[in-house]
Amino acid sequence: MGRAPCCDKASVKKGPWAAEEDAVLRAYVAEHGTAGNWIALPRKIGLNRCGKSCRLRWLNYLRPNIRHGGFTGEEDRLICSLYASIGSRWSTIAAQLPGRTDNDVKNYWNTKLKRRLLGGGRRPIRYALPLPQQPRLLLMSPTGGGAASTALERMQLS
DNA sequence: AAGTACGTCAACCGCGATATA
DNA sequence: TTATATCGCGGTTGACGTACT
Structure with a gap:
């Protein structure tokens, strides 16, 4: 019994995130949180993205108080x-x-x-x-x- | 100016851990 | 107890920009 894929990799969008996608994800998480289910989240908000991709984007880029570069x-x-x-x-x-x-x-x-x-x-x-x-x-x-x-x-x- | 190699970084992939039915 | 779904993590990749010839 193999591991089920987290999403349909053939149909979800891959690659760099557009500003609109960022805005949709940011707005949703800011208002509702992740509801503990990243896999279902993109479907809820109409993003054609893998749930794992959404989670990664949020954690690494969209989360508040994130700092990039400029390591001391x-x-x-x-x-x-x-x-x-x-x-x-x-x-x-x-x-x-x-x-x-x-x-x-x-x-x-x-x-x-x-x-x-x-x-x-x-x-x-x-x-x-x-x-x-x-x-x-x-x-x-x-x-x-x-x-x-x-x-x-x-x-x-x- | 064009071509090439290297550096950077966002994003993807795959697997183990954990939760749940 | 087992199967399945999801989370979370570390490793890797690939596009793009830059330094250099």
Whole structure:
């Protein structure tokens, strides 16, 4: 018995959200909440979207008090520290950063912090530009470095 | 100016966990 | 207890913009 799909993937719209779709979803959730059922929500409000897609859009973009980009040095350190101690539990890490989403934190880690920790700068291979000084983030592990080493080893192996 | 490779980020996919009938 | 539906999460992808040759 296979797992039932959450929606008819052939008929729902995919890809970037239009401003009108955002507005419909935002207005509905603001007034009614999610009613605990994301799967049924798009049908209720006439959006031709998968329920999971609606949930993701709300959580990562439409929720009030969301902040995008502009990670501070303090947030950098916290992310690195938490990653060193608990690994890629992005939702847990994001919970420690008010206004940040797990997707944001994950993207930030994968595109900036991980690269920085591994010693890569922009265009490291093709252009061989001089790298900025690497921050010694791993030394900041609250666990004393053991977990940090493990996390780094995992990263380097993968 | 055109072409190419890389960086960023929104969104999708698939799976495990949990709830419910 | 089992089957099914839904939630929530982490990993991955792909479009687009930018830096560079």
